[in-house]
Amino acid sequence: HSLPVPLSSGNEVQINFVNLGYKCNIHFLEHIQINLNIDYSRRGNLQIFLISPKGSLTMLLTLRHKDSYVMGFKNWNFTSVHLWGEDPRGHWRLIVRDPKNxxxxxxxxxxxxILHGTDKPAGCLRYGPRRYQDEDLISQTIDRTPVLRVYSLY
Incomplete structure (x- = not known):
């Protein structure tokens, strides 16, 4: 499957990025960048999540009730350092969802x-990965609604 991918209220799409990171020297992430074009009739209804090859869930965009912009996102960059230190090689999943009915x-x-990182671990990771107090709150924001459409990008 390829883009564009349709999306509507009460639904979500999952876009897969497969076999990423194997042809580069990045073994430890510093940050990720997702560049998106989304045409959508109410931008504030959208949620965006990224799941790393290790299963870490990152919220890139939450619902914004006062955002009624009708043009979506054009060449919009979402970034995160939430996955700092992870090995980026493998299967990544991007979830774009409109949970409203x-x-x-x-x-x-x-x-x-786009993956940004190094081939050697940062000094702060020499004692293992960091753990944050509110890290578990992110998984509580995604319900267990099954993924309705899955698309793979190569």
């Missing part, structure tokens, strides 16, 4: 994942 619709027309 209304009549919004649109499509994801571009999704590019």
């Amino acid at each position: 209304d009549t919004q619709k649109g499509k994801v027309t571009k999704a590019t994942l």
Whole structure:
């Protein structure tokens, strides 16, 4: 499957980035960048999550009730350092969701994942990965609704 991918209220799409990171020297992430084009009739309804090859869940965008912009996101960069130190090699999953039950619709027309990192671990990781107090709160924001559409990008 390829983009564009349709999306509507009460639904989600999952876009897969497979076999990433094997042809580069990045073994320890510093940050990730997702560049997206999303045409959507109410931008504030959207949630965006990224799941790393190790299973770490990162929220890139939460619901914004006062954001009624009708043009979506054009060449928009979402970044995170949440995955600092992880090995980026493998299968990444991007989830774009509209959990509202209304009549919004649109499509994801571009999704590019860019990995930034090094081939050696940062000094702060020599004693193992960091653990943050509120880290478990992120998984509570995603319900267990099954993924309705899965697309793979190569």
